[in-house]
Amino acid sequence: MIEQGRGRPGGIRSKNRPDCKLVTPLVVWVANGTATDAERAMVVLHTLTCPHCRRELAETLALRRTFQRWVERLPDLPQRAWHGFVDLLEEREEARAGHRAAVEVAEPEAVEIGSVLRPLLAWLAAESPSPAWRMVDWALAYSETQGR
Amino acid sequence: MNGDDAQLIARVGKRDLAAMRVLYEKYAPQLYRFAVARLGDERSAEDVVQETMLAVWQSASRFRGHSTATTWLFGICRRKVAEVYRRGQGREVPGLLHARSESTPPGPGLEFWESFSRLSDEHQEILLLVFYYGFSQEEAAEVLGVPVGTVKSRIHYARHRLREALRDAGAEEGDRKRRRSERSTGT
Numbered sequence: 001m002i003e004q005g006r007g008r009p010g011g012i013r014s015k016n017r018p019d020c021k022l023v024t025p026l027v028v029w030v031a032n033g034t035a036t037d038a039e040r041a042m043v044v045l046h047t048l049t050c051p052h053c054r055r056e057l058a059e060t061l062a063l064r065r066t067f068q069r070w071v072e073r074l075p076d077l078p079q080r081a082w083h084g085f086v087d088l089l090e091e092r093e094e095a096r097a098g099h100r101a102a103v104e105v106a107e108p109e110a111v112e113i114g115s116v117l118r119p120l121l122a123w124l125a126a127e128s129p130s131p132a133w134r135m136v137d138w139a140l141a142y143s144e145t146q147g148r
Numbered sequence: 149m150n151g152d153d154a155q156l157i158a159r160v161g162k163r164d165l166a167a168m169r170v171l172y173e174k175y176a177p178q179l180y181r182f183a184v185a186r187l188g189d190e191r192s193a194e195d196v197v198q199e200t201m202l203a204v205w206q207s208a209s210r211f212r213g214h215s216t217a218t219t220w221l222f223g224i225c226r227r228k229v230a231e232v233y234r235r236g237q238g239r240e241v242p243g244l245l246h247a248r249s250e251s252t253p254p255g256p257g258l259e260f261w262e263s264f265s266r267l268s269d270e271h272q273e274i275l276l277l278v279f280y281y282g283f284s285q286e287e288a289a290e291v292l293g294v295p296v297g298t299v300k301s302r303i304h305y306a307r308h309r310l311r312e313a314l315r316d317a318g319a320e321e322g323d324r325k326r327r328r329s330e331r332s333t334g335t
């Protein structure tokens with residue numbers, strides 16, 4: 001269809017017309033109704049004198065009609081679909097809530113290490129007041145200066 | 149974008165199930181056709197629609213209206229279809245067309261399906277968006293996440309591929325008929 005007039009001496013070699021290059025890409029948008037008024041006017045005017053683009057437009061319109069008829073024959077979404085969606089929504093929200101709860105159990109609030117260490121060190125120091133435990137006193141004092 | 153849709157999505161973002169139902173009833177049937185045409189399987193298509201609408205429910209509060217509701221929804225839907233293909237569950241059998249051939253009105257059917265299903269995913273998508281849903285260049289670009297220039301060239305090639313495939317299918321059908329008639333006259 002692109003080589004309209006091919007092999008016919010004197011046939012219309014419409015591909016050679018410079019404005020075909022502008023019109024051909026617009027044909028599909030004219031066919032689907034989204035071209036601007038100016039674009040549509042340009043295509044329509046051009047097709048009055050260009051058999052190549054006229055045929056291109058006719059074929060595109062026919063293809064679109066066939067396409068629409070085919071898609072319209074495809075099945076419709078089942079009536080029950082909304083209820084299926086609500087069930088799925090509840091299922092997923094429950095799963096998400098369950099996941100959140102599981103995360104909270106698995107990851108308890110971070111425990112400040114000093115709150116465990118300080119009483120332990122104090123207890124050790126009190127129980128064993130030997131020189132070795134001076135280190136512990138020192139560690140305890142240091143941890144307090146760090147606020148931990 | 150359509151003000152009604154913007155309001156609906158805003159309400160969905162606040163967990164308004166009634167608004168979700170309005171949005172669902174408006175868009176789910178359209179998305180379903182798209183998914184069936186792409187996947188050829190009613191069950192998978194329904195799953196895709198449900199997952200799309202679930203994504204809408206979960207992300208509506210983040211929707212800023214940079215695109216229209218339609219292009220946003222179709223954009224999600226096509227990604228869900230792509231996920232089905234990645235999992236290797238797409239277009240096993242075009243069974244639904246066989247199943248419906250008894251009850252559906254006459255029109256393009258299995259041969260059209262076969263021609264369409266020979267096209268690449270990109271060509272199938274753009275043909276559906278442009279020829280069936282009537283998206284503009286800009287809308288199609290938004291759905292597909294590509295520049296408008298890509299849309300223009302893609303629809304050009306897709307149209308030609310579909311025509312070729314239909315011509316081939318017609319030729320094959322012609323051959324089959326000819327062979328059948330040769331056999332019947334030969335016996």
Ligand SMILES: [Zn+2]
Nearest residue numbers: 014020050053
């Ligand atoms: Zn022309």
